Amino acid sequence: MYNNMINNDQALALLANMGITAETLQQRKDELVALEQLANLRKIEEGEAQQATKTRDAKMEELKDYFRDLIAIAKIALKSKPQLLEKLGVAVRS
Template sequence: MKKSGVSVADIVYTSSMRINNSIGDAVILNAVSNYGYNQEKLSEGVVLLEDSEHLVQSFDKEHGDVKAAYAQRDKQQENANVTYRKIWGIAKVALKNDTSAQITLQLSGRRAVRVGKWFLQTKSFYTNLLANTDWLNAMSKFGVSEEMVQAGFNEIKTVNELDEVIKREKGDAQNMTQKRDDKLEELYEWVSDYEEIAKIALMDQPQLLEKSGIIVKN
């Protein structure tokens, strides 16, 4: 079994055909048993195959969890950014004559987009605004209460929490990828060795080799 360019699905499918068809056919089993691949030995392959299939399924789940975490974080950031933009926009008007507020709250210039910089920028805005009673009083004249500012701050903190979830999920996915790949490598080597022995054991019965998916070129 050549590994170059072989997908995970192909490795699992081909291994299943080699192992299960050999165990399920008495003639094949008898022939390969003479070369060390008896029922017990083939059962080792079954265990490797089952472990590989389980890890492939776990891999899919972990990577699905990563995608779901990204979607949840992005949605939360989108909502939090709407709130932030409203409060920030009002602050630009309410505090337009306060030089300290203009600088401290970054009431001019571009707004950050990438999550990390966005969180730092919005966190600084909310933290400094909430710490200044005069600024909060000025904001209240435009319909923005301290409670509204705090609620906006809580929204961006939730984004950060969800970003931490992504990091954890990505770590789990990476660990699962390594486990899956290691087990598939072990399965591949086991089946490759078995394939070479089967070719010898069934040299005079190519139709049985084909039953296991082993094609021998003339």
């Protein structure tokens, strides 16, 4: 739209009556291009952030599984020493 108006002498003459010049139209066009580039960059960064969150969540699940196994082993190894289990943060039923 902006290109058509900038290259059309009749449109420019009509717009000149309203104080709008070819330079003004070019500036608005450039602003829209910059805005579109920012919107595309935001989409890319949003996608990267979502992927980082998925990766983090997957690693947290792996870590939870590891600690679950570690606690199970500690319960077996420290069965006769519940105080040591409590020091590790494992709740021991009395």
